[in-house]
Amino acid sequence: MTTEPYALAELNKEATIGGIGKTVEREIPVIDLSDFDRRKHEIADALWQASRDIGFFQVCNHGIPQADIDAAFETAWTFFELPTDTKARYPMPKGTNAGWEYKAQVRPSTGTPDNKESYQITPPNMTGLWPSEEELPGFKAKMLEFERQNWELGVRILSCFALKMGFAEDFFAKAHDPNSDQYQSTLRLIHYMSMENAKPDDFKTWRAGAHSDFDCLTILHQKEGEGGLQVCPGKDAAEGKWTDVPPRNGYITCNIGDMLMRWSDDQLQSTLHRVRMPRADEYLGRRLSLPFFCQANRDAVMRGPLGKYPPITAGDYLTMRISANFAKN
Numbered sequence: 324m325t326t327e328p329y330a331l332a333e334l335n336k337e338a339t340i341g342g343i344g345k346t347v348e349r350e351i352p353v354i355d356l357s358d359f360d361r362r363k364h365e366i367a368d369a370l371w372q373a374s375r376d377i378g379f380f381q382v383c384n385h386g387i388p389q390a391d392i393d394a395a396f397e398t399a400w401t402f403f404e405l406p407t408d409t410k411a412r413y414p415m416p417k418g419t420n421a422g423w424e425y426k427a428q429v430r431p432s433t434g435t436p437d438n439k440e441s442y443q444i445t446p447p448n449m450t451g452l453w454p455s456e457e458e459l460p461g462f463k464a465k466m467l468e469f470e471r472q473n474w475e476l477g478v479r480i481l482s483c484f485a486l487k488m489g490f491a492e493d494f495f496a497k498a499h500d501p502n503s504d505q506y507q508s509t510l511r512l513i514h515y516m517s518m519e520n521a522k523p524d525d526f527k528t529w530r531a532g533a534h535s536d537f538d539c540l541t542i543l544h545q546k547e548g549e550g551g552l553q554v555c556p557g558k559d560a561a562e563g564k565w566t567d568v569p570p571r572n573g574y575i576t577c578n579i580g581d582m583l584m585r586w587s588d589d590q591l592q593s594t595l596h597r598v599r600m601p602r603a604d605e606y607l608g609r610r611l612s613l614p615f616f617c618q619a620n621r622d623a624v625m626r627g628p629l630g631k632y633p634p635i636t637a638g639d640y641l642t643m644r645i646s647a648n649f650a651k652n
């Protein structure tokens with residue numbers, strides 16, 4: 324672990340909140356996206372309010388069929404079931420968000436690796452990183468299809484933030500243009516290992532240590548019954564007050580990341596969250612999640628409507644964030 328102070332304020336904040344803290348109940352706003360075009364202004368107001376107050380919300384009637392989400396989880400699992408030496412042919416190159424990693428993500432908040440393996444899909448950067456058709460028939464096509472469904476939902480939600488920030492409604496769709504080689508939004512498949520035969524000491528670590536996301540917006544697919552996500556809104560970070568967000572079919576959990584926080588001149592909150600270990604009385608089996616990170620294209624310039632920060636490209640911004648999160652190897 325590096326001993327240097329982190330370059331960005333977000334990381335210094337993250338480095339102080341690795342403790343267990345306490346659990347409090349709070350309401351996570353639910354926002355209904357039905358009849359989107361007609362209700363857009365009302366939906367935008369609700370999204371803005373939720374993102375200012377807590378930075379986390381759940382959407383329903385979001386347009387991605389549950390059957391497609393279930394199928395994406397099944398396809399993701401076929402990847403994790405591959406033999407280790409097959410997965411190891413597709414390693415995540417250092418400093419990128421593409422390919423497979425095993426217990427490599429060290430959070431500044433904990434200094435220990437998350438107890439998980441993951442496979443990241445950033446479409447322009449996947450050369451040599453897709454499992455072959457013999458190893459996993461149809462995997463690439465299915466995952467790219469799911470990636471596109473998430474992109475569409477992501478830019479729909481982001482169009483509401485554009486409206487509230489005084490930008491053109493397609494501003495963030497352009498900033499996340501998937502046809503550009505500068506595209507860097509990422510679909511991540513995560514497998515948190517089963518704790519069924521784990522030793523007591525293993526329960527002292529985290530499935531995912533406390534962190535905020537780097538991106539503009541995260542669309543986090545989770546499976547009902549596979550809980551553990553906790554959030555800690557900004558004003559409660561010092562006291563370490565965490566709230567469980569149980570997954571529910573039909574609802575997708577979303578959160579604001581650091582990129583949109585900065586882009587909105589800190590009007591919106593990127594909120595700390597983590598995935599805790601199950602308690603002895605809870606489901607101890609493996610846990611899967613499928614976050615999609617809407618990260619603006621590398622060449623998109625982040626310039627907030629209030630001009631609070633100097634402009635920076637999303638590429639430069641992200642490079643700083645990623646380099647602080649992975650073991651130096």
Ligand SMILES: O=C(O)CCC(=O)C(=O)O
Pocket residue numbers: 513531536543545552596597598611612613614
């Ligand atoms: O697995 C989860 O529920 C959360 C994952 C997460 O926060 C992340 O990968 O950034």
Ligand SMILES: [Fe+2]
Pocket residue numbers: 534535536596
């Ligand atoms: Fe996260």
